[in-house]
Amino acid sequence: MADQIVLDHVTKRFTTKTLGDIVAVDDFNLRVHEGECFSFLGPSGCGKSTTLRMIAGFEDLTEGEIELCGKLVSSSKKNLYVQPEDRGLGMVFQAFAVWPHMNVFENVAFPLRIQKVNKTDIEKRVKEALHHTSLTGLEKVFPGDLSGGQQQRIALARAIVTNPKVMLLDEPLSNLDPKLRETMRFEIKALQRKFNFTIIFVTHDQSEAMAISDRMMVCDMGKIMQIDTPENLYNKPCNRFVHNFLGESTFINVVIQNGKAYPKGHMDQPLDLVVPQDAASEMVVATRPNEIALTGPGESGFVTHIEKRIFLTDRTEYLVPVGNQLLKVQTPHRVTFAEGEACAVHLVEPMWYPADDEAADKERARRQLV
Amino acid sequence: MKRYNSGVSAELAAVDGRKHLNMDKMMTAICFVLLLIIVVIPIVMIIYHAFFNEGKLEIEMFVQQVTEKKNLEAMWNTLKIAVFATILGTIMGVFYAWLLGRSDIPAKGLMRALFNIPYMFPPFLGAMAWDMMFNGRSGYINKWLVQLFGLSSMPININSVWGIVFVEVSYYFPFVFMQVVSALERMDPTLEESARIAGAKQRQVIWKITLPLVKPAISAGALLILTTSLAHFGVPSILGYAKGIYTLPTRIYAVIYNSGGSFDGIRQGAALSVMLVIVVAAALILQNRILSSGNYDIIKGKSMRPTLIKLRGAKIPLFLLAILTLVLIVIVPLVMIVLISFLKAYGLPLEFKNFTFAQYQKVFSANGTIASIRNSLFVSITAGIICMFLGTLVAYVVQKIKPKGKGALEVISMLPYAIPGTVLSIGVILAWSGRIAGINLYNTIWIILVAYLARYLSFSMKTSSAALLQVHSSLEEAARVCGASHTEGLADITLPLIRPAMVSGFFLIFLPAMREVTTSILLYGPYTRTLGVQIYSLRDAGMIPQAAALATVAIGIIIILNTIVTKITKDRKGV
């Protein structure tokens, strides 16, 4: 597969009044393949939006190069900067950005009119774009009279009508209600299959990113943390930040002794885990509350009891003491234990990370202020 | 949640029982009565007297006035001036708004502040200054140019229709400028970015996206220029009167003035007023047509700074052009007025040996001057205060009590906004010079006050209305639940919350009223000249340096007042 978007040592620095120099994007190297749906995911201020705007050409870069479809579009060395309108992209914005003074047809026809496509072709291509976005029949309507979902469909139709190779989606679903978000997600995927473009999808919603992406990039504080498929990212996060960011997490601090892992400060009973070869003497075991098997004390696992039972809407949460730490376990409603009841917990393939790193947490907090 | 908001006050009223209802009913009744007296009666009187004489229908006078050549010419001039002032003022306003809102022109903050100055500058003083410079017979710069180049005639004649258009454009373009700048600032930048992505060049984005999107702001500003120009008295009277160039407002003045204020003259004025009102109404209807075809919301999305367009090579020339414009329309006239005010006599060369302070002494020793400043302060402040409360009362009735006939109430209070000041004056004269219940206010300061009330009521009603809309009913209800009665809730919560709007409503009336001539020129009596009228009459009497001296003082007062107002409104930003 050819690489459609290449970021080579891309860096963006700017100066703020309150915090001095900020490296918004720090040495991003990235290759997005043709036909891929690739997500940028991260908390606000992580650099994902800046990166997208650099690809679109709304921001220049401080260092590095960006290549689109084999063509260099931004380069600090060669002092090259291609205007956004000459990059041949499609783009959909969070606030829809459909033009309220044009009706649906005119909105979608606009890119073609700019390209001076002849009239019959415009009609044909707009009709097709509207058909694929289920807007047929609304040609004469003005966007102000349409719902948010319909407006976002106009934006999609307008983006696909020129048949771009690369589609940039900047939080396109964030302004829609949850139910509509899910439908639109399916529609975007269907359009991609049909028109075979490459998608860059920016979002801060991890479940949305996982549902839509082939691969995704998690970034934090202007640095790339990890790039992988959603399943690999979720199941094998490279560090605690990614683990915590991609879903609910629960951590146990453990001490390794004689090849066995004991909850820190509680050396009576080891956890039933296979300790990796390269483990240091103190580690953090990370898992997800709904990946812990909660069984009666007879079964294999760490024997303990239910400290607290919290009834949540779609699952039951149990707080289970492991030494003097509390482990969060979530089960479907049909698994029921009472508070105080004895039980066993078994962690399924957890992740192992080095013990706490407070310095990184502090830096993150500082960044949030930007 | 529709139920929650609509009819809430009615619900509360039902719970509160009769007491509450009576208070609301009383407020509603007061509104109707006051508006009847202030607005409806003068308007009815104009229409009545234009068509009736001594109780009998008499259409001849109206027909004769409308078909008289001089009047038709005046109407033609009015239209020509208004249309060209509107077109040129709009182009200028949009151009500078775009330059300041979307380009990387330097010193933006300062420039924005400077571009508001022409808005404060009384146009008729500007006209005076330009007349001093480019009068077709005696303009100082004209004379200087003739000398310099050995010309045989004066090169520029400001006493023409085009001169009037030029001066009006200079002081009216901020109407469009201010509207468009704020629209550009509120516009979601992704609307423009998405056009770039769609392949449009920067220039195409401006024409196809930006301008159409700010069209409502442009046409709102343009309409303001149009109606103001149609009704404007000062500039055409100063520049055109002597040359026999009339517009409808100056023609109305002339008709009444020439008849020595006789009833027949006033009746003829009323007939002309009807003509003027028809023209303005046509303009309003036109605007409604244009606006309704594209009313849309461009303010949404996350606020981001728009990408500014790099002017590159054009940056410095455009910056200089903007500065030059400001110098030309603000500094030059100002300097001219000040210089003339120091001259021993008008016509003497502008040389140091001809300068004196004597004109200031003369102006201030004449008893008319101090009285005129006092009169203006009195009517402006009184009108401001009364309108502030009355406008708020009307706004409260319309927004919160919503009685039957609230639509009528709203229309009546907004009506004077669309009616030229000159016309209103005639209505007030017809109504309050002894014809109704023997009340004769003619030649007293009260008649000016009544006219100001009618003219400016809509200003305070608008600001209070907007503020009341912001005060969600839950704020007052929260007070009720906290133990406050209906009146207490009003006094403790609603009134304090709209107080800033009331105060700015006051200044919105006070400031223009201070420099007003259009209305008071028809209403003043021997002892009731306003500041504007005094300057106007001094000039009319040929005492131009004295007029200039008083104008300098007036501009000083206006600048000081404006500074105070900006200070006050800034301090209130927190609320």
Added chain:
Amino acid sequence: MANVKFDNITFRYGTNTVLENFSLEVESGKIVCLVGPSGCGKTTLVRALLGLNKPETGTITVGERVLFDAKKRVNVPAEKRNIGIVFQDYAVWPHMTVLENVSYPLKKQRRPKDEIHQRAMHALDQVHMTEYANHLPNQLSGGQQQRVAIARALVVDSDVLVMDEPITNLDAKLREEMLLEIRMIQKRLNATILYITHDQQSALQLCDKMAIMQQDGTLCQYGTDEEIILHPANRFTFEFIGVSNFLPLEKDGKGLVLNCGEKIPYTDAVPKEAENGGYDIGVRPNDIVFDAQSPLKAKVDSRVFLGSEYNYFLSLGKKQIRVQQSMLDARTKGVANEGETVGIRLLNTRFYPTQKGGATA
């Protein structure tokens, strides 16, 4: 703090009946959520409690005190009802400081100055806002404004605290925080809170007990969150509080079948009343599990990974059903692939009489 009793409340707007003989009792010291779709009359009910509208019939009592009685013509005015309210938009007065806001109800009771100050500061302390006493509301975050509104509602020792959708305008993360906050304040003060919302999700997270109102203004269930989730009283509740699949159960010859475009035999045990069909089986997506042994077969249309779970659409006959597989199951038992035919078992099934004329509105 006291309990609240609505008895036989009827309310009409003109000919439009919003509530008819509505009764509900809210226990003291509990958070009770009043939930229902917009327009179901919950706001009308609360406004009646506050004295902002006047029902046609019925009584409203708080503790021992009768606030409203249509027959005896009792109608305590709003300002004397001693009920605290936190409005949807907080209704914090923007021209008063935090302290002035909180002092206002006491001022209206004409209390001595010292007492006002002391009690207002105490109320602010309860919501941890003392350091902001002299701030203006626009200097505060949404969450802090809410706390001011709560303090203001509590300062006069209100018998009941009413909250009208206070968190609907916030984004998901902040909403979560605010719910925790309300919970903590309630614990600390042991307050009776009546919380009105149309958002069943936040209601379930927050409440001790929940009253679900139907579109027509009737009360359809009142119980703890657990009772409601585990034992929904009827189909409306079941559908209202979560994602659901409905499979029509019919009698076909001797046995029972699921009518999913084609007739699929259903062999699991059914309750007695459903033995002759005419019922819909309701089942939650996470109560459908894969089991190769099961005779009930379905085809996998799509699988989406959502992080904490896999979301499937399966075709059961011609009907599409939704299945959620937890990560624990996915890891221990494996996932199903698109296009594959799998055996499924329906757990925790519920039976509701089939509605005539299709689904609920």
